[in-house]
Amino acid sequence: MPALRRFPRLRKRYWLAPLLFLSLLAAVACDAQQTAEIRYVIDGDTVVLADGQHLRLIGINAPELGKDGAPDQPVAAQARARLAALVEKRRVTLAFGPERHDHYGRLLAYVLLPDGSDAEQIMLREGFAWAVAVPPDVKKISAYLAAENEARATGRGVWDVAAYAPTPVSRLTANDTGFRFIEGTVLRSVRRRNVIYFDLAPRVALVVDNADWKKYYRGQPSALVGRRVVARGWLTEHRGRLHLRVPHPAMLTWADSTDR
DSSP: HHHHHHHHHHHHHHHHHHHHHHHHHHHHHHHEEEEEEEEEEETTTTTTTTTTOEEEEETTOOOOOTTTTTTOOOOOOHHOOOHHHHHHOOOEEOOOOOOOOOTTTEEEEEOTTTTSBBBBHHHHHHHHEEEEBBTTTTHHHHHHHHHHHHHHHTTOOGGGGGSSSEEEGGOTTTTTOOOEEEEEEEEEEEOOOSSEEEETTTTTTEEEEEHHHHOOOOOOOGGGGOOOOOOOEEEEEETEEEEOOOOSSGGEEEEOOOOO
């Protein structure tokens, strides 16, 4: 009889062991690193490795170089040149987060220079990029925002360009897609099955997935109604409406100092 009483506890341990092992593997994967040589720099946030893989630096977004006849965005060429000076033809350390690839198939990593400094942080501190929080790779966002604030305080790089000032939502059109800062007051929040919409204008809304709200935000969505906000991210157009996804609160700056 004593052996029978001990058996359930033993069986429970057998069930827990694989779960603990998988958790350990996930933790190791999140902190995995490897060295690689940068063949060349495409723009201020994307490089090509010696093996031909394209890599997108985690946590920053730099101005775009011109494509299909369009001109370069302001500071784009300088951002590319600065990143090239930091990493091109050099062997660096790639530190991977929980997500190894983006939806374009590019590698995602933090890029550490031979002296251990963080390339993304340098780009932000010198005003060649903006900080972005794209879950699940958000572990450095506080440090990146602090580096960005140094450039903002002194008006360096992108922070000295009038074209990058927040656009009031009343002036947005269907042609204003892409990465930008927008400004407005939250008029209402509407929860759907998978997402929450925060309307800033009849045809402009911030969008947060329900899962991201539960993980990264605090309080009820309705608490944001009436607050004035500057949101950063990629503005998209669908059926006459403009949506800007803000999966993490770091993508929002509130006009008041209340932390919610």
